[in-house]
Amino acid sequence: MGGVVGTGSGTAQSWTARLAIAAGAVGILLLLLIAGFKSIVLVAVGLAGLAVTVAGIWWALSHRGLARGLASALACAAPLAVITLYVTAELLWVVLVSCGLWALAASAGWAALSTDAAHAAPPEYRTPPPEHPFLIMNPRSGGGKTGKFRLKEKAEALGADVVLLDPSHPQDVATLARDAVADGADLLGVAGGDGTQALVAGVAAERGIPFMVISAGTRNHFALDLGLDRDDPSTCLAALTDGVELVVDLGRIGERDFVNNVSFGAYAEVVQSPAYRDDKIHTTLTLLPDVLTHHRGARLTVRASEITVEAPQAVLVSNNPYRLGDRAGLGRRDRLDSGKLGLLSVKVDNAAQAAALLAGEHAPGLTVLTTHEVVVDADEPEVQVGVDGEALTLPTPVHCTIRPRALRVRVPRVRPGVPRSRPRLDWRRLYELALRRRPRR
Incomplete structure (x- = not known):
């Protein structure tokens, strides 16, 4: 079975690749035959309309009052104008x-390459069930999931x-976690x-005992990347009796651990506002103009892997990189x-730089990389x-590092798993x- 070309799955993969190329x-x-030279104009107009829309969104976010209203109108009018032009040309x-x-073509191509690509699942370790597990539950998290799913009663x-x-x-x-370990807790x-998970995970890593995640939060990003069921947090309790261990990394900012990410700039400034939790949208729209134009907040300098970025508006440092180029996978990590x-x-x-973000990873205003340390400094x-x-508010410079394989996480042996990422569309492959050719090595 190893690498034999011509098996049923190999044939299906070849036909899927052919479908992608043909489509x-x-x-x-179709564009060339029906529209002829106009096809080039059609594509150019479509791209221009998209760029104007993005520029309008930038102006709307970075201004207030009449300017915001006009920019919003422009962002809506641009795609309508493009469609009207296509209709007028009867194309x-x-x-x-x-x-x-x-x-x-894209869907078939991703399907063919997903079959072709290997998905590296983290190794699982069979260990005895804990004898004295200690669980901390927040009854308000996730809108009251602890009570809704009777997590306390089921865990006890x-x-x-x-x-x-x-x-x-x-x-x-x-402190609750450290006291529990002192009293004999072994999980x-x-x-x-x-945020609560990160604090307790840091104690578990410090004391060398396993950590367990119950997906009772609102977003459950860490649970998602561990492959846990986010719809029914009670299924996570199976780890207590029928579980395996994964060994994952922990991020570190100063003297504090994090399981997902730390953010600087726009998002961090907005969430600091006391009004944010009561009215997120209005608070964000009120504060963003000053944040995006550097009239509010510190002016940041980011250094990592011999690269320096001056005055970015937003910075995200994550414990293992997030998926990029896969809009369906934003917020997910393939590995921990x-x-x-x-x-x-x-x-x-400016608006031109905002429109340039359409180039994705190659946009001049976008920096994407993996590294072992990030230092964020500021003029404050x-x-x-x-x-x-x-x-949080931290003294500068802020050092972010990674603690490789610092945390043992106990998860259910049977769980949904991490959704597979879309591979990059490699037309040569x-x-x-x-043609049923083997890839060049």
């Missing part, structure tokens, strides 16, 4: 059919010691937000054990930071698959 070719030929149907064929029935946090009397969860777990940080910074000072002694969604 893409027909989409291009709208050609554009729609061609776009459909290109979408089919499995032998866990459970502490419910009292929202009216904030508690130091790291620490959290049903709550990613690569031993590297992901860095994403955005520097946009302190900087606002969002750490796993929690708003698709051509080789279509």
Whole structure:
């Protein structure tokens, strides 16, 4: 079976690659045959309309009042103008059919290359079930999932010691976790937000015992990347009796651990506002103009891997890199054990630079890389930071590092798993698959 060409799956893969190439070719030929020279104009007009739309969004976010209203109108009018032009030229149907064929080509191409690509699943380790698990649960997280799914009662029935946090009397969860370990706990777990999980995970790593995630938060980003069921957090409790261990990395910012990411700039400034939690949209629209134009917040300098970025508006440092080039996978990480940080910074000072972001990873205002350390400095002694969604203020410079394989995470043996990422559309590889050629090494 190893690498034999001509098997059933290999034949299906070849035909899928042929479908991708054929659909893409027909989409291009349709434009050329029906529209002729106009096809070039059609594509140019479409791209121009998209660029104007993005520029209008930038103006709307970076201005207030009348200017914001006019920019919003421009962002809406640009695509309508493009469609009207296509209709007037009686070529709208050609554009729609061609776009459909290109979408089919992309979908078939991803399917063929996904079969071709190996998906590196993290190794799992069989270990005995914990004898004295200790779980911390936040009854307010995720809109009350702890009570809705009866997590406390189900966990206690499995032998866990459970502490419910009292929202009216904030508690130091790291101290709770350390005290539990001192009393004999051999596993620490959290049903709550990613920020709480990070604090307790740091204690588990420090004491060398496994950590357990119960997906009872609002977004559950860490749970998603561990392959856990985010719809029913009670399924996570199976780890107590029928579980395996994964060994993953922990991010580190200063003296604090993080499981997902830390953000600087626009997002960090906005979430610091007391009004943000009550009215996120209005607060964001009110503060963004000053943040994007450098009239509010510190002026940042980011250094990583011999690269320096001056005055970016937004910086995201993640514990392992997030997927890029896959809009369906934004916010997901394929691995949690690569031993590297992901860095994403955005520097946009005008509408033209905003439109240039359409170039993706190649945009001049976008920096994307993996590294082992990121240093964020500023022109102020302190900087606002969002750490796993929690708003903090830290002294500058801020050092972000990675702790490779620092955390043992106990998960259910049977779980949904991490959704596979879309591979990059490699047309040369698709051509080789279509002809049943082996890839060049």
